[in-house]
Amino acid sequence: MTERNALVATDAARPPAHGLEQEYVTMTVGGHWFGVPVLKVQDVLGHQRVAQVPLASPIISGSINLRGRIVTVIDLHRRLRLPPSDKPGMNVVVECKGELYSLMIDSVGEVTSLLMERFEPLPTTMDALWRSVADGVFRLDGSLLIILDIEKLLDGDAFASVHVT
Numbered sequence: 001m002t003e004r005n006a007l008v009a010t011d012a013a014r015p016p017a018h019g020l021e022q023e024y025v026t027m028t029v030g031g032h033w034f035g036v037p038v039l040k041v042q043d044v045l046g047h048q049r050v051a052q053v054p055l056a057s058p059i060i061s062g063s064i065n066l067r068g069r070i071v072t073v074i075d076l077h078r079r080l081r082l083p084p085s086d087k088p089g090m091n092v093v094v095e096c097k098g099e100l101y102s103l104m105i106d107s108v109g110e111v112t113s114l115l116m117e118r119f120e121p122l123p124t125t126m127d128a129l130w131r132s133v134a135d136g137v138f139r140l141d142g143s144l145l146i147i148l149d150i151e152k153l154l155d156g157d158a159f160a161s162v163h164v165t
Helices: 002-006 128-133 156-160
Strands: 021-029 032-037 041-045 060-066 069-075 090-096 099-105 107-115 134-140 143-148
Touching: 021 090, 021 099, 021 143, 060 099, 090 107, 128 134
Parallel strands: 032 143, 069 099
Antiparallel strands: 021 032, 021 107, 041 090, 060 069, 090 099, 134 143
């Protein structure tokens, strides 16, 4: 995926016009399904040893070394205000504004291609925090696939206002 991502403009992660297909990497966090545009994903890693970062925001678990690059690890359980997981998870490495971030999740699903005519706006009943970091949803087999907006999810201002209980 890395070579392919290098050839694609950063705005390619935005959902295209209706009638087209878009590919998403699916993942679970706290029993919920999320999707990230495949063009934003640089790597999928198993459980990683994370180095702590002093005085970091509570949603930052630390950092990892990925082929010589320091990558900030974001705990999606904390970012989305979900209960912590008691099992080692996985990491999805994404690119945002020229930097790499590792999203700590429970598990990775598959790359799935979805018709954009099935893309729906966010439900008004969805939690305000989730609405602020998502683009929309797909209804799949009785569940929602929530499409995350990586730029909004990794907005630095949001990190300062997160309180973990």
